[in-house]
Amino acid sequence: MQSEELKKIATQVRRDIVRMVHGCKSGHPGGSLGCTDYLVALYFEVMHHHTDFSMDGIGEDLFFLSNGHVSPLFYSVLARSGYFDTNELSSFRRLNTRLQGHPTTHEHLPGIRVASGSLGQGLSVAIGAAMTKKLNRDTRLVYALCGDGEMQEGQNWEALMFAAKQKVDNIIVAIDVNGQQIDGSTKSIMGDYPLDAKFLAFGWDVYSMNGNEMDDILSTLKRIKLETGKGKPIAIMMHTEMGMGVDFMMGSHKWHGIAPNDEDLAKALALLPETMGDYV
Helix, strand or coil, rough: CCHHHHHHHHHHHHHHHHHHHHHHCCHHHHHHHHHHHHHHEEEEEEHCCCCCCCCCCCCCEEEEEEHHHHHHHHHHHHHCCCCCCCHHHHHHCCCCCCCCCCEEEEEEECCCCHHHHHHCHHHHHHHHHHHHHHCCCCCCCEEEECCHHHHHHCCCHHHHHHHCCCCCCCCCEEECCCCCCEEEHHHHCCCCCHHHHHHHHHHCCEEECCCCHHHHHHHHHHHHHCCCCCCCEEEEECCCCCCCHHHHHHHHHHCCCCCCHHHHHHHHHCCCCCCCCCCC
């Protein structure tokens, strides 16, 4: 799929996100909007995956969302790529819905392999899945997405040490480096620490890309896939803008976890032209 078509899909996904969060008056639009281009690229171009969903994922690339609060993004991408009907997006965060505020597995929503939202755990799960593929001689890859604020959780660093020691070289982990978390900037909360240097020190290969430029995402992922299987796990410092695509949401932690009101929604939708048809 060409870059321009992927950009159109990303615009529709962003439209879904703001509508979903507005509809239930809760959720996390900022990070969801920031990571949209990356997840669209993965599911519509980069990954080999089946919408005829099975939990084992044998013979296909797997994706694990660790920062589970960006669930509206994940649900929209899954629906738009064919895992379930897009109209189900209207049930986001409702009682008895399959689309919980953080992804869970007991609702058996196609595309969800692990409950996430307790930050710091998804990386460990993804590494375990990658090791399973290696043991089964399955040559497909495992992808994971984590937040930069989430890297303040200690479990991540145990997982990073383990993956390097065990040479888990079939995993690509993207860190959403937007510099924001729920209480403020990451710098103000825990200091200005160099994530790329830390990953390198822990024995990972590290790359960087603009997570809001589709061409850069595609070229970087294409290049990195050629570096798998060489004895080291791979991390991408994915630089994004929180709230990307909705100008008044961009660059501030304010929109990490609040819903747009009616006026905000109208402004956001005016910036995001419908490209694939809205869900009902």
